[in-house]
Amino acid sequence: MTDLHQAAKRCLDASEPADKLRLTHDTWQAFLSGELRPSEGAPPPEPIAAPGRPLRPPLVPSRQVPHRGLGTPEGRAALVHAVAHIEFNAINLAWDAVYRFRGEPDAYYRDWASCANDEARHFAMLSTRLGELGHAYGNFDAHNGLWEMAEKTAHHDTARMALVPRVLEARGLDVTPGMIERLRSVGDERTVDILEVILREEVAHVAAGTRWFRHCCERDGTDPRDTFLDLLRDYMGPNLRGPFNRPARLEAGFDEEELDRLTQLALT
Template sequence: MASLFDAARACLDADTPEAKLALTAQAAADFADGVFATLEDERAPEPIRMPGRPPRPRLVHPRELPRRGFGSNEGRAAFIHAVAHIEFNAIDLAWDAVYRFRHFPADYYRDWVGVAADEARHFAMLRERLREFGHDYGDFDAHNGLWEMAEKTAHDALARMALVPRVLEARGLDVTPGMIEKLRALGDDKTAEILVVILREEVAHVAAGSRWYRWCCEFHGIEPRAKFRELLAEYARPVLHGPFNLEARSAAGFDEEELASLQQLDAKHP
């Protein structure tokens, strides 16, 4: 394909895990090899829509998802499936960040193509582990919260960078260390090690969101800290929960004032 945006659209449209992973790997390799002659495209992106998905998992409201503990193999398989579903969504989120927002510096596209490739690798590792538990992707219900935020921010790259990487994906920085600890306590070091890899690489993904959020603010002459507080209050109250992994968030580009704002909003909305 001559256009990175066409490649991103093809990855978004792919409706099986196998096709999405294969097209993502090819597009990332083509980008690294300089196959895409230009990163300019005067065509407007299509209106946002649901990306290609397999018929399963069934998407339900988060309240309809049963709460399962880690103590049984079935419970652990459901947990691995939930994380795999997040990573599958994250592939689409990264490609939509490439496809939807035009006329950015080349480093912007380099960052999000790299994120898409990472998320695809994370999904593949989790799917392999899920199969070792006798299940596959689609065997458990899931929810669509990540993509719903993509729809809400399709009009504005600044809002997308603030709310998807720096709120929803950053949530993984907060909760994953506890998950790793629980898995190790159960003797499931294999799943724990997959999460260690994901946690380490997600710091860089959230950092990319921080970098391009601030770039957007500077481009538009907006003060980033006040704008972040405004966006948190408008969009993120239902999904904002402490405690926060302050060390990981700091490494991912949150400054002290932003971390304080998160904690204040959390305290106001228990």
């Protein structure tokens, strides 16, 4: 196999976490070595469907996912599981961005293949931590919100770049510092160390979303700020939540005016 799109589809379809991690690593290495390249002759992308994932965890509406305190090992395991589930979904989201959107610059495919590899490494670290806490991925309920947004934005790269990395994944920049503080208060430095790595690397992933969203807007002759706000209103409605981690979002390519408008929208 020499076509990157089909290799991405193979990663996307893998259901067992170990297989998805192995294929992701191998695909990234093959891309780096030049063995894989996007092919103009590749079959067109199939309509979006559920990605490969294990039978567990059970997927429930987000409001039905229990919230547990961090004062017990089980509560901390539930938090680690929730983040691991986000990272597992993020592997699929990155590979779908490679598979689904054709004719993008080579740097676009490099960014999202690299992102998939990072997310796989994050998932592996969190899975190890879950084991240390006496649990495994699949032991707690989870929700499907990230992939539902992928389905809603499968028709256009502009919407995907705006709403998955710059909204849903960027939310991690906002909430992870609070998680770190709470975990540190209960003495869980092991999990803190992992989340600090993830937070640092997620800034680059959101920055990739910003970069390619603006590329799409430039290509289409639209204003990035207005387009972003319009997409937020259309897709997020009243579900946009603050507060926002301004320093991290600025590092990830947001500008001050954009953040001011984002804050105002979250308050309305």
